[in-house]
């Protein structure tokens with residue numbers, strides 16, 4: 257077991273869309289080995305923060321470092337190669353491709369294609385589909401899958417590039433309880449294998465069960481951050497998030 261070190265360092269990040277301050281001076285440092293839950297009311301900036309880490313936007317202020325390297329100015333496709341993968345609030349799959357073809361898309365990045373034969377990539381894709389229990393859908397058109405199955409596919413696809421950090425945006429929303437349990441189990445297993453996660457979710461009981469640490473956003477500001485059982489009882493969190 258190696259000692260924990262800084263995995264991700266979000267430093268004083270601000271980002272506005274027109275007049276909306278979506279992220280307002282957010283700092284958040286994450287060590288290796290953490291499973292960070294990220295909660296907050298609708299519109300509080302959770303998705304924007306994941307997008308900022310994923311380098312979809314140019315920051316107005318601040319910087320983001322990953323494993324000691326500045327990443328917020330890298331070209332978009334470099335983020336995945338650095339070891340960061342993500343899924344979206346509404347799954348983004350290639351609807352007219354089969355499940356297997358969807359899995360192979362990230363495999364064809366220059367890096368992977370240079371390191372692995374098509375046969376190896378295909379085998380890895382099949383192994384991951386089995387791991388997430390959707391291998392019976394291997395040859396189905398992705399557009400025919402249920403919303404929850406699409407989320408599992410997107411999750412499986414995110415694993416193709418062997419990420420170090422996975423960002424999951426509302427992974428359980430609209431997902432059948434059985435698929436959700438499966439997903440929770442798999443997140444736990446992957447975390448045990450050394451993959452760290454940031455999980456955005458509205459589902460407070462689930463996020464409390466899953467996370468080793470909980471951060472709370474409200475109006476683009478981080479209002480709490482710490483052990484889940486402590487954070488949930490903080491007054492500012494109860495006011496902003498739980499609305500009681």
Ligand SMILES: Nc1ncnc2c1ncn2[C@@H]1O[C@H](COP(=O)(O)OP(=O)(O)O)[C@@H](O)[C@H]1O
Pocket residue numbers: 273276277278296297298299300301302303304305
């Ligand atoms: N691409 C965008 N263009 C304009 N406004 C946006 C965009 N993305 C998010 N916003 C706004 O930024 C704020 C934060 O949104 P978001 O990060 O999606 O919140 P959350 O995921 O916490 O519900 C909201 O007010 C939202 O309307």
Ligand SMILES: [Mg+2]
Pocket residue numbers: 302303304345
């Ligand atoms: Mg969101």
